[in-house]
Structure formats: structure tokens, C-alpha cells
Amino acid sequence: MALPPHISAGPAGGSSRTPVYALVGNPNCGKSTLFNALTGLKQKVGNYPGVTVEKKVGTAYSQHGQPMTVIDLPGAYSLAARSPDEAVTRDVLLGRRSDTAQPDRILCIVDATNLERNLYLVHQILDLGRPVILVVNMMDLAAQAGLSLRLSQLENQLGIPVIPCEAANGRGIIELRLAMSRPDLPLSRHAWAVPAPIAPAIAEIQASLISHDHKGPLIARAEALLLLTDQDSVRVAGSTPLHPRTAEILRTWEKRWNDEGTDWAGSLVNSRYDAIGRLAAEVVLQSGTSGPTTSDKIDAVATHPLWGWLVLGAVMLLLFLSIFTLAEYPMNWIDAHVAALANAVKGAMAPGDLRDLITDGAIAGVGGVIIFLPQILILFFFIGLLESTGYMARAAFIMDRLMSRVGLNGKSFIPLLSSYACAIPGIMATRTIEDSKDRLVTILVAPLMSCSARLPVYLLMIAALVPGDRVPLLTKVGIMLLMYALGTVGAFGFAWLFKRTLLKGAPPLMIMELPPYRLPRLRDVALHMIERAWIFLRRAGTVILGISIVLWFLTAYPKAPADATPAQQLAQSFAGRAGHLLEPAIKPLGFDWQIGIGLITSFAAREVFVSTMGVVFNTESSDKDTTPLRKAMLAARWPDGRMLFTPLTCITLMIFYVFAMQCMSTIAVVKRETNGWKWPIFQTAYMTGTAWILSLVVYQAGRGLGF
């Protein structure tokens, strides 16, 4: 098939409107890195496939300062979508999305080290009949691998601009901007032979797409080709369905070929591969013999059935050790300054409700949470390093054997791993999973992975459980690792259960590309850390501040008689009454009504538990001095004088938080991703039920054993 070799004026050629570029390519070929380089944005990048699962939009500027919209699309190996993220890419390119204009031009990025495989998608995109610029990224890595690319030959064969690039260090970006600024981008003149028996079908479907679906002639031809190889494709919400007449023509042809035994899809794919093979043979030259690369040598250890596990364990141990040791000084600094600020306010203002609101509500609530910022930053620094180097994909490979035993798809690893940071991006990352049942199982168990919002709760409980320096650091690390392991084991256990009951399916297979190891890009790691810190601080300054203020009111009103003690005031307040109402259900777990208040408020977000404890226990601090939260909690007693926060209670509370679904935002995202309330309600019920039962078992067993 040959496209007409005419010149496209495009929207940059005289039109006042902003041209829209779509950025497409295979997974992990550097799309988001190029997107960030062009737009100056800070979208997340990582050295593993599947980082981008939704389209992202930014503005790049031509050499004359004219704006150009760039849409970064999820990675895809082909336009025949097998997963929801690939379906987004296909539908945007074909103009099927009602919420996104069809791009005027396409930036197609390929990995220079793997050109032949990447050209399959390029070949399909050229069929779309839109002006395309081909960006050949990672030229440095190709040279290191002994590959020589004849890009002028590629440019001649395809008839489109081909720009060599190293997006990670900015090489080739100026040339790319110049190409993007051209008003006269040529259309491709690539040619390939469509098998003769299929040609009439393509012509008929194309004609129907033009007349009934109102498509342009070239895009209609490309879509006709795609429809014939895409019969099992994923459909996503927001896509415009085919006109019934077009769908009928398609079904008729498929039936005819099925009856004749014609493998129409296979012959189309093969003829495309033949064309690509010929092209790659002309363009790619391999010099010298290719021995094992550095990545291969590292992988001999990192993906070894035994050593691989040891490396993974060592990495995790190092991560948690760092969280405890490196964060200690900045945490103490924040703690001291929060207390000093509260005491300064107390010293400066006359006693009264406003002063109490500021010190016992806002400062105690927000201060109790922001103290954990250094540990959050360290966690994300390590996650960023692991992503940037490419180790994450190896961790997925190591875990795949274990995950397949419980029926989880190996592709579930990245979503589950993302859930250690926050379940929301983790759940969104499940869009890379092709099988809908596997995807749903992953969504259902993802919130069991201990997210960063649980970290403040664990750290507070560990501080209460093992105060001071009496206990070795490794014990604290061990408890923390245990909680993370418990969540992971819980996720695997429930996945195993769901795959054998509610969501039975065939054993999953994983095919995952292991990217080459790269030196970490500290800028990306730092940007990711800053982004997470900003999200954390924004939540502390908005939702947590708001809840702390309202919570202060609920603990301060209605007012007790003037001679009442702070404990009596809290007990008869609105919050106290709510806590007392909940107490019969949580007393068997070793929790009193004060902890109950925390359980209620932290349904908004888990870290609100810490701010709630700050507000609840600071009501008992003196007028002149604010007691550190940990000390106040350790001083808390049951009415009969027993300690409230015993080691057993702390462990039980941590176990409750490992399993309980205490996050409204996650529920909202699960509702969106599963298109209904059925699964989020089920998820909340099973997680909270498990949390309650396990907490009960642990507490009562602990009591029985004399703890």
C-alpha cells in the first residue's frame, strides 16, 4: 500500500490554532523523558515498561516561540490493543475519543537498540496518513551495543523526517523542535503489499468508514486494516463505537473468511513483518560480535533463582534501615520546631478557644503528620533509584514465579509495587494488564500493600511500642519489614483466594521486556521526590488541616463544666461520644474510644490517625507546654489504670491498619476503574472485615499468652 506523496500544510502552516502532536512509541523507549524535555514538565519517568498508563498533555514551543500541544500516550507495541492503556493510544490516534481531538501530527519515538521490533508500530502509524516525525532515541546505547544505523536510508525509505536523539541528556532536542516547527511536514510514502484476497474487504470497510463513520480516506484505510487484525481488541469507555453498517460489513467478511479457512489477520501481519524486515536489513548494521553486555552480567546475579532473592532482600533491608537511620535528625528537628511553635503561640496569646484551636488542633494535627516527611522522602528516593536504574523490572521478574503460583499475573508486580507508594497510581497502573479478571484481582489486592500513608501510623506505633534507644535499631526495622511483609502476604493470599473463587481464570503468562541497566538520573529521582513531598505537604496543609480543625471542635464541644478535667471534657465531647459508640466493637481488639476516634477520622486517609491522636491527646497537655505525642500516648490509661498503648495494642493497631481499607480516595478510584460501586464496596468490606478479625485474633491470643 502506498500513501499519496503530497505535502501537508498541517495546522502549523498558516492556521492560528495550536498544532497537536501525539507522542507514541513502544513501552520504555523514552517517551516520557522526551515529553519532559520538550514541554519542561515533570511527568514521572522510569526504566521499566508501563510507567505511563494515561495520556498526558503539555506544551512545547517552536523555535519562534509558537506553542505546540504534545500528548504523551501510553506505550504500545502495536495499535491492536490488548490492554486498556494501549486502547487509549489507539483511540486517540484514530480520533475515536470524544474527549480528545485527533492529533494533527505524530511524533513516533523508537528505541535505536531495538529498531526492528519498534518499526512495527511505526509502520501502523504511517498508515494513518498523518504527518509523522520519527525520533530514533538512545543512539548512544545503540553505539555502545555496536549498532550502526543508516538513518538517511531510513528517511529516504519512509519519506518522513528522522531525528537521532538522546532524550535523557537532551541531545537532538533542538533538531526535533526545528522539525516540529516545519509547516510543510511531508506525508509518508512507505509502501507495503496488502495480500490480494483481503484488498476488497479493506476497500469496502474503508468506504463504509468514510460514508457512515465520517472518517477521512486515509484514516479510514488505516482503521480498516486495524479492524481486520484487531478483532480481540480492548474497548474502553469514551471510545466512539463503529457505525452498525460498518460493523456488519466487518462481520460478513470475517464470517466468509472463517468459512473459507482464510487466516486473514495472520497474512496481514506477516506481510507487514516482511516489509519491516526488508527495511531493517537496509538500515541496521551490526559491527563486531555481540558478547554478553554489562546488563547480562549483572542479571546473571540479579535474576538468579537464589541470588536474585538475596539481592532483593538486601535491597529492601537497606531501604528500611535508611528510613530509620537517616531520617532521625531531620525528624527530631521538625518535632522540636513544631513543639516550639505551639509553645510560642501559647505564650503569645491569652487562653481561649482560638488559641486552643491553633495549638491543639492545627499545629498538633498537621505537625504530627509532617514530622514523617523525611522518611517519606527517603522511601521515594530509593524507589526512584530502583526505577531509574532498571532494577524494578528485575524485581518483577524475580517475583513472577511467586506471583504466578498464587494466580497473579507477572504484570501485576508493577501496580503492586507502585502501591507501596500509594494505592491510587498502583490501581491505575493495572491498565497494562490485558486480562480483565487478572486486572480486577490486582485492583482488589493492591491497597493491601503498605502505602506511604501507613508509614506515619507504623512509625508512631513503633515509637510507642519500643520507645527510646533501649531496643536495637534492627528490631524496629524488623517490625517495619514484618508489617510490609504481612501486607504483601495478605495481598498474595487474597489473590490466590479470588482467583480460585470469584474470578477464576486461566493461569497467567507474563512477557516482560528487561530494559538495560542505566545509571540513575538523579534529576528524575529528585523531581519524583519533590513531587511526592509536595503531595504529602499539600494533603497536610489542606485535608489534614481541615480535619484537624473540625476534630478540635468535636473534642472541645459541647463544653464541660468549668471544673472538669481535660479527660472529662474529651469524654463528653462529640468526638468522645462517637468514640464511645464505637468502643463495644473495638474493645475486644484492645482499642478504647480515643483510638476509636482515630479509626473513624482516618477513614478519610490513614495518616489522619496520627493527626487525630495529636489532637485527642494534646487536649490533656498543660496550658503552658505541649507534650510530645509519643509521651502523651504512653501516659494514656484505661479507666482501671492499665496502660492503653501496650506493645500488644500497638502491634494489633498496626495489623488493623495493614488490612483495613481506610482511604476514601482509593475507593473513588476503584469505583472509576471498575465502572461501578459493586467492587469498591466488596473491597472495603473484605479488607475491613479481615482487619477486624485478624486484630481480634492477635490481641486475644496475645492476652492469652500473657502479653
Next chain:
Amino acid sequence: MNAETQTLAALAVVAIAAVWLVRRTLAKRKNPGCGGDCGCPTGEFKAKLQRNKAD
């Protein structure tokens, strides 16, 4: 600031915070709870895309 004025000011702050929290919870958002990571386009970009589509 005397105690009564402080009480009034505190109650006003609480009322504002409560109204803000309720409105935030009830507000219908197209892409709820993205967690800041999803990269959903801003209103400005959405408007630009709509304009382009209309053209």
C-alpha cells in the same frame, strides 16, 4: 483578644473548614482521586483541546 471573641473566631474557622471539607467531598470530579500522579490534563489544556476540536 478576650475569651468570647476567641470563641467566635474559632467557631468561624471551624465552620469554614467544615463547609470546605463537605464541598470537597461532595464535589463531582471527572477524574476523582488521581493522587497527583495520573497526569490528567489541566483545565487549560482541556479547553485548548476542545477549541482545537471545534476548529
